Amino acid sequence: MTEGLGLVGIVLVSHSEALAEGAADLVRQIAGGATVVPAGGAPDGGLGTSPDKIEAAIEDADAGSGVVLIPDLGSAVLSARSVLADLAGETTAQLVDAPFVEGAVAAAVAAGTGADLPAVIAAAEEARDAAKF
Amino acid sequence: MDTSAFRAWVHESARLITAEAEELTRLDAAIGDGDHGINLRRGFQAADEMLDKAEAETPGAVLQTVGRALISKTGGASGPLYGTAFRQAGKSLADATEVDVARLGSSLEAAFNGIQQLGAAHEGDKTMLDALGPAVTAYQVAAEGGADLVGATRAAAEAAERGLQETVPMLARKGRASYLGERTIGHQDPGAASTVLILRALATVAAGEAT
Numbered sequence: 001m002t003e004g005l006g007l008v009g010i011v012l013v014s015h016s017e018a019l020a021e022g023a024a025d026l027v028r029q030i031a032g033g034a035t036v037v038p039a040g041g042a043p044d045g046g047l048g049t050s051p052d053k054i055e056a057a058i059e060d061a062d063a064g065s066g067v068v069l070i071p072d073l074g075s076a077v078l079s080a081r082s083v084l085a086d087l088a089g090e091t092t093a094q095l096v097d098a099p100f101v102e103g104a105v106a107a108a109v110a111a112g113t114g115a116d117l118p119a120v121i122a123a124a125e126e127a128r129d130a131a132k133f
Numbered sequence: 134m135d136t137s138a139f140r141a142w143v144h145e146s147a148r149l150i151t152a153e154a155e156e157l158t159r160l161d162a163a164i165g166d167g168d169h170g171i172n173l174r175r176g177f178q179a180a181d182e183m184l185d186k187a188e189a190e191t192p193g194a195v196l197q198t199v200g201r202a203l204i205s206k207t208g209g210a211s212g213p214l215y216g217t218a219f220r221q222a223g224k225s226l227a228d229a230t231e232v233d234v235a236r237l238g239s240s241l242e243a244a245f246n247g248i249q250q251l252g253a254a255h256e257g258d259k260t261m262l263d264a265l266g267p268a269v270t271a272y273q274v275a276a277e278g279g280a281d282l283v284g285a286t287r288a289a290a291e292a293a294e295r296g297l298q299e300t301v302p303m304l305a306r307k308g309r310a311s312y313l314g315e316r317t318i319g320h321q322d323p324g325a326a327s328t329v330l331i332l333r334a335l336a337t338v339a340a341g342e343a344t
Contacts, residue, residue: 048172048208074308075210081251082204082213 006063008111008120009035011093012104013054013080014072017041023104031108037061049079051086058083058093066117067093068107068124072100092117098124106130134232134282138338139192143184143199145334147177153330160323164310168209169323176207176215192232196223196240210308211324214248214261215331221247234276234285241269241289252307259303259310259317261324267296268332282339290329290336297325 010027014020020040027036039057042048054069061067069084071077080095087093094117096103103124110123134142150157150173157170180202189195200220203212225243226232232240245265249255256266271292275285298321305317 042172042208043206044175044208046208048168050208051204051213075213078210078213078251079204082217085217085251 005065007034007114008065008107008117009037009058009061009063009067010104010107010111010120011054011057011061011067011069012036012038012040012100013049013057013069013076014038014040014100015042015047015049015074015076016072017045019072023101026101027104027108030105031112033112034108035061035063035111036104036108049076051079051083054080054083055087058087058091062091062093065092066120067091068111068117068120069093069095070098070100070103070107070124071095094121096121096124098127102127102130102132134192134237134339135230136190136192136195139195139232140184140189142335142338143177143195144181145338146331147181149330149334150174150177150327153326157323157327160321160326163320164305164313164317165323166209166309169211169327172207172209173211173215173327176203176212179203179206191226191228191230193223193226193229196220196226199223210252211261211327214252214324215327217247217251218244218265234280234282237282238269238273238276238285241265241272245269254307257303258306259300259322259325260305260307261322261328263300263303263322264293264296264325264328264332267299268293268328283336286332286336286339290332293325293329293332297321297329300325 017040020038024036024038037057037060039053043050106127107124110120154170154174161169180199183202187198189198196219200216204216222240222244225240254260268289272289275288300322310317
């Protein structure tokens with residue numbers, strides 16, 4: 001447990017606003033308690049990614065214990081990296097290479113138990129090896 | 134090159150990208166997700182407009198403003214990539230008010246390094262680096278051989294064009310195109326194509342020929 005601080009936050013970065021929001025709904029339902037913030041879609045709401053939305057989502061998700069960013073594909077990774085490079089030193093947010101849905105669920109479940117940032121990152125990464133059935 | 138020349142570079146880049154947006158999108162539709170021209174036109178137009186309102190008083194400030202606009206407004210992978218390139222180039226110019234041949238060469242190199250670091254790509258992966266890499270090298274060779282800004286930027290633009298042609302037989306290893314594997318062979322890389330336009334704009338402005 002981290003003392004005196006909130007839970008690790010989760011940011012879901014997707015090319016689609018609907019995908020990010022839908023995944024966040026699903027994850028909150030499964031892993032109640034964790035803070036899951038969607039950052040989906042281009043600046044104009046179309047398909048794409050928006051560093052401004054990602055930055056705002058990090059701020060919303062940050063309760064003092066760090067933030068995990070889970071990207072869907074391609075430019076989600078680049079957009080997230082450019083935001084993190086900008087915030088260097090001002091945030092503990094970290095980009096994690098994990099499957100979008102399973103990684104988000106695993107991270108949120110871990111975060112909901114009060115796990116610290118390295119443990120939440122590990123949970124998201126381990127989701128890659130979990131068989132679906 | 135002074136601050137107004139750098140502003141002219143951005144303006145000319147926006148003009149060329151707007152004019153070629155359909156062609157860039159056509160290239161991207163062949164091997165990517167078909168939004169490169171649309172995204173980049175939106176990004177560069179936003180950058181050009183933001184620059185009209187911004188007080189950027191040094192070449193470095195101009196490039197950093199452009200970088201922020203591209204990152205914020207583009208919407209695709211090219212936004213963070215070109216945005217980082219312009220910001221790193223801008224940072225390397227610090228507070229200089231006049232940029233000479235050598236200084237511009239280091240800023241182009243900073244742009245290359247910024248893209249390479251963010252995208253974790255290498256020359257030969259069929260990306261914008263395949264145009265920018267040869268351009269930076271040709272620029273530096275020309276500059277070391279005594280070329281002025283006109284000659285060095287022309288050498289860079291020509292090398293970028295050759296680099297673009299060389300992306301045709303390459304196999305894409307980055308981005309959406311990498312999912313297509315060998316089907317990417319035989320097509321120009323759209324990112325390399327837009328890099329050619331930006332460097333052509335630079336050469337045009339350096340030669341004092343911008344419209």
